[in-house]
Amino acid sequence: MRVILADDSTLLREGLVRLLTEEGHQVPAAVGDADALLAAVDREPPDVAVVDVRMPPTHTDENLRAALEIRRRHPGTGVLVLSQYVERRYATELLTGDPAGVGYLLKDRVTEVEEFLDALHRVAAGRTAFDPEVVRRLLARSSHAEGLARLTPREREVLREMAQGHTNAAIADRLWVSRSAVEKHINAIFDKLDLPAAGGQSRRVLAVLRYLDG
Structure with a gap:
């Protein structure tokens, strides 16, 4: 490149x-x-x-x-x-x-x-x-702490991996869970944070980070 x-x-x-x-x-x-x-x-x-x-x-x-x-x-x-x-x-x-x-x-x-x-x-x-x-730091200093508080520890782990740009398959490998489990966690994250499921990995990541930043 x-x-x-x-x-x-x-x-x-x-x-x-x-x-x-x-x-x-x-x-x-x-x-x-x-x-x-x-x-x-x-x-x-x-x-x-x-x-x-x-x-x-x-x-x-x-x-x-x-x-x-x-x-x-x-x-x-x-x-x-x-x-x-x-x-x-x-x-x-x-x-x-x-x-x-x-x-x-x-x-x-x-x-x-x-x-x-x-x-x-x-x-x-x-x-x-x-x-x-x-x-x-973005997670810890978010102005939407109340929304984040609704996430389970595993969902916060998945969110952190998403924000780093990892795909669902990579998240599954890194957290030692199935890909279907990752997908369920991601759907739960979007529901709890009132975020629409955007198409495409990077758009999804930014939607989460935008919300966290307010």
């Missing part, structure tokens, strides 16, 4: 470029600020843009705005956000709209190469990829 990188850490950029090229992917641009990111994506839209949240000049939300602009200008380009911390506002703002091809990983996760590459492939394929810690 074709990947454009945006991070103000030269060391991290070069490390990711080397990792991705060794895996057979193309990296047409690796930049250090939001303006250069948008210019690179406009010039040659990639399959995925890997974007750090906080970058120069103010180290606030330049890259988040750039990521949202990429989603608007190039809906076929996936966006995988990297962050040092769980930036709840940024995560939920990025999720607003069509969730296909969106991911959010903590930078520590990049050191786990297989997990990073798996997330990259999921985002490129139009699915979602969320760090388990990001999902945990």
